Amino acid sequence: MPRIVSDLVDTYLFRKINARPQFLVLRRRGESPQHDVWQSIHTRVANGETTIAAARRDIQATTGLLPTRFYTADYIAQFYDPGSDSIVLAPTLAAQINPKSKVTIAPEFSDYAWCDLEETTSRLVYSAQRWAVRHIYDVIAMGGEEADVYAIED
Numbered sequence: 001m002p003r004i005v006s007d008l009v010d011t012y013l014f015r016k017i018n019a020r021p022q023f024l025v026l027r028r029r030g031e032s033p034q035h036d037v038w039q040s041i042h043t044r045v046a047n048g049e050t051t052i053a054a055a056r057r058d059i060q061a062t063t064g065l066l067p068t069r070f071y072t073a074d075y076i077a078q079f080y081d082p083g084s085d086s087i088v089l090a091p092t093l094a095a096q097i098n099p100k101s102k103v104t105i106a107p108e109f110s111d112y113a114w115c116d117l118e119e120t121t122s123r124l125v126y127s128a129q130r131w132a133v134r135h136i137y138d139v140i141a142m143g144g145e146e147a148d149v150y151a152i153e154d
Contacts, residue, residue: 002080008090010077011041011055012133013065014141015099015114021141023120023133024063024103027111038113038123040133042090052152055093063112064104067095071140071150077128094136094150 013024025038043058045051052070059065073092081088105112115123117137121130140147 003084003086004089005084005086006089006091007045008077008088009043009045009051009055009093010090010129010132011043011059011093011095012073012136013041013059013063013067013095013097014136015097015101016141016143017099017114020116021137022114022116023136023141024065024097025113025115025120025123026062026105026109027113029108029110037125040124040129041095051091051093055095059095062106062109065097065101068098069096070094070152071096071136071147072152073132073136073140074150075132075135077132079126079128092132093152094140096141 014021025040028035028037028039030036041058041062043054045054056067059067071094073094075092077090077092079088103112120133124130124133140150
């Protein structure tokens with residue numbers, strides 16, 4: 001029987017240029033297990049670490065960026081991992097980035113791009129990732145009172 005684990009967090013970075021949201025996607029190097037795939041930030045939460053702390057740590061290590069604000073995306077990514085025979089539940093966060101910030105990608109990535117909604121969803125492989133980006137775009141990235149409900153004060 002598969003076990004249920006929740007030791008991952010998915011974080012989608014966005015910025016606004018002329019009031020238009022753009023999402024950061026990263027391309028894994030060809031040698032990695034998930035080679036040549038575009039993705040957002042996915043990280044393991046260490047024992048004793050909060051979800052927000054894990055997201056912040058990996059964002060900085062992977063991109064060199066510091067979010068100006070975090071949001072809960074009101075979504076839990078779920079998938080079956082056959083390697084560990086487990087059902088994984090990963091909270092999904094959105095992180096707003098200052099539009100003037102410079103990206104410095106980690107060595108496990110070969111490229112990055114800031115993309116509008118359609119370009120982002122066309123690059124992402126998994127349907128859960130595409131759903132999360134659309135939801136973040138509609139509810140959070142466009143701003144307003146509804147986005148404020150999802151803001152995380154940390």
